[in-house]
Amino acid sequence: MTAVVASGIDWTAGGVRILDGVDLEARAGEVLGVLGPNGAGKTSLLRILAGLRRPDRGTVLLGGQPLRGAARRTVARRLAIVEQSPEVHSDITVDETVALGRTPYRGTFAPLGRADHAAIDYALAVTGMSAYRDRSWQTLSGGERQRAQLARALAQEPETIVLDEPTNHLDIRYQLETLTLLRGLGLTVVTALHDLNLAARFCDRLAVLAQGRVVATGAPAEVLTATLIQQVYAVDAVVERSAHTGAPSATYLGPSSRSG
Numbered sequence: 001m002t003a004v005v006a007s008g009i010d011w012t013a014g015g016v017r018i019l020d021g022v023d024l025e026a027r028a029g030e031v032l033g034v035l036g037p038n039g040a041g042k043t044s045l046l047r048i049l050a051g052l053r054r055p056d057r058g059t060v061l062l063g064g065q066p067l068r069g070a071a072r073r074t075v076a077r078r079l080a081i082v083e084q085s086p087e088v089h090s091d092i093t094v095d096e097t098v099a100l101g102r103t104p105y106r107g108t109f110a111p112l113g114r115a116d117h118a119a120i121d122y123a124l125a126v127t128g129m130s131a132y133r134d135r136s137w138q139t140l141s142g143g144e145r146q147r148a149q150l151a152r153a154l155a156q157e158p159e160t161i162v163l164d165e166p167t168n169h170l171d172i173r174y175q176l177e178t179l180t181l182l183r184g185l186g187l188t189v190v191t192a193l194h195d196l197n198l199a200a201r202f203c204d205r206l207a208v209l210a211q212g213r214v215v216a217t218g219a220p221a222e223v224l225t226a227t228l229i230q231q232v233y234a235v236d237a238v239v240e241r242s243a244h245t246g247a248p249s250a251t252y253l254g255p256s257s258r259s260g
């Protein structure tokens with residue numbers, strides 16, 4: 001079964017067409033990387049996939065059901081999003097932040113139940129955040145905030161998780177741990193990534209956005225080519241298959257003289 005299918009998505013903001021006829025498909029259980037330069041429309045698309053923004057045209061199906069018209073709570077039990085700079089009330093603790101992930105399962109004033117505590121403990125443990133549970137959000141580093149947000153999303157026990165640059169602010173060890181964790185969850189993962197080599201290594205398939213359009217989709221070895229990097233990023237690169245990981249790996253030579 002296909003988990004998330006976006007078809008013919010248009011979105012305009014400030015009189016500018018930001019997304020233009022975008023088709024995107026994430027199959028159940030796969031990790032789909034969404035790549036593209038700054039301003040290509042990745043965040044806009046992810047917010048539409050998560051139902052946080054309505055497209056002007058086009059549809060999003062989640063497990064075959066249209067997102068439009070679905071109850072927020074129903075969607076939140078199936079899909080969680082980790083945004084780049086989420087607004088968090090600065091007085092709350094990590095524990096309370098992660099507990100927000102349980103909102104779709106609870107009555108408004110109901111106390112946390114056994115299943116809630118188990119989900120929160122699990123989410124804190126797998127993200128390496130158990131030792132931070134009593135810390136105030138305000139005192140966290142950028143990387144710790146990123147991991148706490150991932151824990152909040154995992155506590156939501158979704159089938160699909162949508163992430164906007166989840167490795168932002170993370171040191172290389174946590175980048176590798178986070179992507180390894182995402183791969184191992186068995187969930188459908190749609191993630192924006194800037195690091196092409198990490199994307200090629202950890203994603204089953206890649207979709208590349210440029211100026212609001214999908215310009216390439218496929219397996220990393222099909223998508224990550226020197227020609228694509230030149231055309232989309234205006235950067236000269238050499239792409240080789242890594243002898244160590246087997247994934248395509250780009251070495252950037254410099255900004256291209258033929259600007260894109």
Ligand SMILES: Nc1ncnc2c1ncn2[C@@H]1O[C@H](COP(=O)(O)OP(=O)(O)OP(=O)(O)O)[C@@H](O)[C@H]1O
Nearest residue numbers: 013014016018036037038039040041042043044045
């Ligand atoms: N509400 C808005 N009003 C006007 N323009 C917007 C709005 N939201 C996004 N944009 C513009 O749409 C374009 C795409 O933005 P978006 O954040 O989706 O790109 P992105 O690919 O995620 O970029 P980045 O890699 O820099 O995070 C940008 O030019 C941005 O300025």
